[in-house]
Amino acid sequence: MNDVSQTTAMPTLGAKVGRYRWRVCAMLLAATTINYIDRQVFGVLAPFLQDKIGWNEIEYGHIVTAFQAAYAIGLLCAGAVIDRFGTRIGYALAIGIWSLAAMSHSLATGVLGFAAARFALGLGESGNFPAAIKTVAEWFPQRERALAAGIFNSGSNIGAIAAPLLVPIVAATWGWQAAFLFTGALSATWLIVWLLTYRTPDNQPRLSAAERAYIGHEPPGPRSRMRWSQLLRYRQAWALVAAKFITDPIWWFFIFWLPKFLHASYGLSLLELGPPLIVIFVLADIGSITGGWLAGRLIKLGWSANRARKGAMLICALMIVPVIFAAKAHNLWLAVALVGLATAGHQGWSANVYTLASDMFPRFAVASVVGIGGFAGAVGGMLISTVIGLLLQATGSYVPVFAMAGFAYLFALIVVHLLVPRLQPARLDEPPPGNPPPSPIAAAE
Structure with a gap:
C-alpha cells in the first residue's frame, strides 16, 4: 500500500491571501510563553527555596508530582471542555485558573503549601496545549500547521529563557513571593486581550475573504x-x-531539574544560573521552529505527510542521543551544549507530535485527542518525577536519568510507526478496522 498523502488541495488564490492567521499564532505564542514563565518560576527558585524551607529530594519530587498529577487530571476534561465550548471560552477559563494559581504560590510557607499551589497551577495550565492545537487546526491549512505549532510551542522555550532572566532580579529585589505575583499578573493581562480580540475564522470580521477561503478548506465537524x-x-x-x-x-x-543539576554539578548561584539556562532554551527555541518548518518544507517538496512528519521526528530523535554524556561532562559549557542540543531536538519533535493530532483527526476532535496525549505525558511525568527524586536521594547521580533521555525518542518513534505506519486519518464515522460496532447498550452509556 502506498503512503497516504495528506497534502489536501488548496484553493488557488494567488500569492497573497492575507496574514491575519499569523496574528492568532502570535497570541498563542504569547500564551505559551507566559504558561512556561509561570511554570518555570518554581524550578528557577527551587535550589534556594529548598535551602530556605528545608525540603529534601523526595519531597521536591512530591511537589513536582503534585503539578503533574493535576495536569493529568485537568487533561481528562480540558480537551473535552474546549471542544464543547470553543477555543475562545475554553482558553479563557484555563488561563484564568492558572493566573490565580500562579499568584497563590506567594502564600505558601512549606511543602504542603507549595504542593497545593502547584496542583492548582497544573489544573489551569492543562488547557493551554489542547486549546492552542485546536486553534491552529481552525486557523491553518495542513501544510502550515507544523510550522504554526512550532512557532507557538517555541513559547515554552522563550518562557524558560525569560524566567531565569526575570525571576532572580525580581526575587532579589522584592522577595521570592513577588516573582510569583508578577508572573501571575502577566497571565491576567493576556486573558483580557484574548477575550477582547479573539474570534474563530468564520466570525472574525478582520479576516479577508481570500484568507478565509485559504483556511477553510476543511468542512466543519459536528458540534457534539x-x-x-x-x-x-x-x-x-x-x-x-x-x-x-x-x-x-x-x-x-x-x-524542573536542570537548575538543580547545574547548581549541584557546577555550584552555580541563583544569578549565575541565568546564562546557561538561556543558552539551553535559545537552542530549544531554534529547534522548535526548525522542526516544524522542516516537515512543512518536505511536504512542499512532494513528500507525503507520513514521510515528512516521521522524517523530521527521526532527525530530532537523533539530536537527543548525545545527551547521555551530559552528566559526566567536566566542563559546564560542554554540558550546556549537550543539553541544549537535546532540548532543541525535543521541541522539534514536539512540534511534529502535536501536529499528528490534526493530521489524523478532524478539527472537532483535535483538542480531545491532544488532551488524551497530554494526560499520558503527564502520567509519565508523574512516574519519572517520583523515580528521579528517589534516585537522587539515594545516589546523587544524574547518569541514569540522562541515559533514559537519550534513547527515549528513538523508541517512541518506533512505537508510533508500528501503530500508524502510513499516518492514515481516523474515520470517526466508521467503526475502527477489526472492531465490531458498539452495542446499543454501550452506545447509550
Whole structure:
C-alpha cells in the first residue's frame, strides 16, 4: 500500500491571501510563553527555596508530582471542555485558573503549601496545549500547521529563557513571593486581550475573504464531542498517547531539574544560573521552529505527510542521543551544549507530535485527542518525577536519568510507526478496522 498523502488541495488564490492567521499564532505564542514563565518560576527558585524551607529530594519530587498529577487530571476534561465550548471560552477559563494559581504560590510557607499551589497551577495550565492545537487546526491549512505549532510551542522555550532572566532580579529585589505575583499578573493581562480580540475564522470580521477561503478548506465537524472511550478505539489516538507518554517526562525533567543539576554539578548561584539556562532554551527555541518548518518544507517538496512528519521526528530523535554524556561532562559549557542540543531536538519533535493530532483527526476532535496525549505525558511525568527524586536521594547521580533521555525518542518513534505506519486519518464515522460496532447498550452509556 502506498503512503497516504495528506497534502489536501488548496484553493488557488494567488500569492497573497492575507496574514491575519499569523496574528492568532502570535497570541498563542504569547500564551505559551507566559504558561512556561509561570511554570518555570518554581524550578528557577527551587535550589534556594529548598535551602530556605528545608525540603529534601523526595519531597521536591512530591511537589513536582503534585503539578503533574493535576495536569493529568485537568487533561481528562480540558480537551473535552474546549471542544464543547470553543477555543475562545475554553482558553479563557484555563488561563484564568492558572493566573490565580500562579499568584497563590506567594502564600505558601512549606511543602504542603507549595504542593497545593502547584496542583492548582497544573489544573489551569492543562488547557493551554489542547486549546492552542485546536486553534491552529481552525486557523491553518495542513501544510502550515507544523510550522504554526512550532512557532507557538517555541513559547515554552522563550518562557524558560525569560524566567531565569526575570525571576532572580525580581526575587532579589522584592522577595521570592513577588516573582510569583508578577508572573501571575502577566497571565491576567493576556486573558483580557484574548477575550477582547479573539474570534474563530468564520466570525472574525478582520479576516479577508481570500484568507478565509485559504483556511477553510476543511468542512466543519459536528458540534457534539466524542468521548475518550470512543477515540481510544483508534490506533491513531494510541500513537499520540505513546509518543507523549514516552517523551514528555524527559521535557519535565529538563524543566524542573536542570537548575538543580547545574547548581549541584557546577555550584552555580541563583544569578549565575541565568546564562546557561538561556543558552539551553535559545537552542530549544531554534529547534522548535526548525522542526516544524522542516516537515512543512518536505511536504512542499512532494513528500507525503507520513514521510515528512516521521522524517523530521527521526532527525530530532537523533539530536537527543548525545545527551547521555551530559552528566559526566567536566566542563559546564560542554554540558550546556549537550543539553541544549537535546532540548532543541525535543521541541522539534514536539512540534511534529502535536501536529499528528490534526493530521489524523478532524478539527472537532483535535483538542480531545491532544488532551488524551497530554494526560499520558503527564502520567509519565508523574512516574519519572517520583523515580528521579528517589534516585537522587539515594545516589546523587544524574547518569541514569540522562541515559533514559537519550534513547527515549528513538523508541517512541518506533512505537508510533508500528501503530500508524502510513499516518492514515481516523474515520470517526466508521467503526475502527477489526472492531465490531458498539452495542446499543454501550452506545447509550
